[in-house]
Amino acid sequence: MATAEPLVPSGPAVVASDLTRVYRSATGETYALRGVDLTIGGGTLTVVAGPSGSGKSSLLTLVSARERPSAGELSVLGSDVAGAPTPVLRRLRHRRIGYVPQRASTGLFPHLTAADHVRQVATWRRAGGDEVDDVLASVGLAARAGHRPASMSGGEQQRLAVAMALVGRPSLVVADEPTAELDHGNADLVLDALDGVARAGSAVVVSSHDARVTERAGRLLRLRDGVLSSETDRARETVAVIDSAGRLQLPPALLERFPSRRVVVEADGHHVRLRAPEDPS
Numbered sequence: 474m475a476t477a478e479p480l481v482p483s484g485p486a487v488v489a490s491d492l493t494r495v496y497r498s499a500t501g502e503t504y505a506l507r508g509v510d511l512t513i514g515g516g517t518l519t520v521v522a523g524p525s526g527s528g529k530s531s532l533l534t535l536v537s538a539r540e541r542p543s544a545g546e547l548s549v550l551g552s553d554v555a556g557a558p559t560p561v562l563r564r565l566r567h568r569r570i571g572y573v574p575q576r577a578s579t580g581l582f583p584h585l586t587a588a589d590h591v592r593q594v595a596t597w598r599r600a601g602g603d604e605v606d607d608v609l610a611s612v613g614l615a616a617r618a619g620h621r622p623a624s625m626s627g628g629e630q631q632r633l634a635v636a637m638a639l640v641g642r643p644s645l646v647v648a649d650e651p652t653a654e655l656d657h658g659n660a661d662l663v664l665d666a667l668d669g670v671a672r673a674g675s676a677v678v679v680s681s682h683d684a685r686v687t688e689r690a691g692r693l694l695r696l697r698d699g700v701l702s703s704e705t706d707r708a709r710e711t712v713a714v715i716d717s718a719g720r721l722q723l724p725p726a727l728l729e730r731f732p733s734r735r736v737v738v739e740a741d742g743h744h745v746r747l748r749a750p751e752d753p754s
């Protein structure tokens with residue numbers, strides 16, 4: 474059945490410029506994202522990888538329009554996330570953005586069955602009832618449709634969260650470590666389902682430490698210390714990212730060559746060379 478919302482975004486799904494996220498608390502400030510420039514289009518499975526604390530979840534909550542940036546610009550499906558009224562962002566999330574939280578149980582209600590959860594989201598997205606059964610089957614939950622969260626395992630709850638995110642094929646799907654609790658077989662089911670909606674034109678963004686996920690990426694973004702450090706495309710070419718302020722993050726192995734954290738930059742024809750200064754003092 475056709476959905477009421479466009480399946481394929483007309484422009485990029487996400488455009489971010491100098492994106493910054495700061496968490497403030499009584500004990501101080503944490504810069505989770507420090508000026509990320511990024512464009513994410515439809516039709517690709519984009520994977521965000523990086524060590525624990527590098528800012529993956531912070532980035533995903535922003536690109537899914539669940540939180541507003543502390544600074545910088547962020548457009549999601551044509552809406553300005555910093556400036557749009559809260560009801561506009563809520564409607565955008567309900568209708569056009571599927572989101573799988575890192576802890577699936579946080580998005581589930583104890584009194585609803587698996588099918589009720591998916592049906593509720595299908596209503597927001599004006600998807601047909603037949604899609605509810607199809608999407609539950611696609612993540613291996615057909616036999617659990619009548620179960621409530623309390624009688625589902627952590628992995629089943631995670632697959633239910635994926636089914637809720639995918640029903641109605643929203644324009645943008647954002648999943649925070651969606652295979653973290655899954656065995657190989659179920660991880661493959663979930664990745665096939667995510668890849669399927671990407672191939673159908675949705676923009677799909679997944680964070681993961683898991684090699685099973687990074688191997689499937691159409692585009693792999695690496696975050697380090699809140700900075701987008703490198704990007705690998707489908708042809709497996711990896712490029713370093715220079716942000717709008719001209720900053721470039723060196724891979725850790727190269728960084729070790731410059732213990733003084735000072736570098737001489739030399740341009741020579743088509744090449745730019747970095748070398749340690751003679752006298753780093």
Ligand SMILES: Nc1ncnc2c1ncn2[C@@H]1O[C@H](COP(=O)(O)OP(=O)(O)OP(=O)(O)O)[C@@H](O)[C@H]1O
Pocket residue numbers: 496497498503504505523524525526527528529530531532
């Ligand atoms: N609500 C919060 N309040 C304060 N600091 C936070 C909050 N959420 C995240 N942080 C901090 O922001 C930084 C980035 O965290 P984030 O959860 O985005 O990283 P991550 O790459 O998703 O980590 P993980 O792989 O462990 O989930 C970390 O230093 C983290 O401690």
